[in-house]
Amino acid sequence: MNKLSSLHCEACRSGAPLVTQEELQEFMLQIPEWCLEIRNNILQLERSFAFSNFVDAMAFSQKIAELAEAESHHPAILTEWGKVTVTWWTHKINGLHRNDLICAAKTDLLVS
């Protein structure tokens, strides 16, 4: 099994394949803290991270933004006092691409 966090996002076009259920089951083992959510009929990956204040939460959001730019793939980041909630999905295919699993794994690495 490839280590997700060592992979990089590929350019994603409309019509690119959604992650299969088999892939999802296999790869979710590497990112056990992430939850699957369905919103507006779109499957998404989500995790919340706890911090002790707003500044630390925002600093983490900034790190995620830098990861997103590096991978040219962008999540939704909800920053609150002491909490950051990150949601990855792929707009172009209205669901989860392997890129989302890769970015979730890379997000986990940002936690110091």
Add this chain to the structure above:
Amino acid sequence: MNKLSSLHCEACRSGAPLVTQEELQEFMLQIPEWCLEIRNNILQLERSFAFSNFVDAMAFSQKIAELAEAESHHPAILTEWGKVTVTWWTHKINGLHRNDLICAAKTDLLVS
């Protein structure tokens, strides 16, 4: 009428007064771009701002974070590609305090 954006937040304790309907009607005239939303039975102030990419959106979120620290009052900031959604409310009183209206007005000033 006091200009909201020129005021500063006061320390807010549990039991502090919620904004009255009269105050809300008066002050909302100064922040016409903001919407009132009720979530989990809590009245909140919300506005979305559009940007042309993720980096600009994140830079705006960072400015809001600096405002929040300066006022010791913290919103929820949802950062997405090309969009920032800011939500102000006061946890301690489960609703809107005058601080929220002040911070909404100050948020408007951050738009360059």
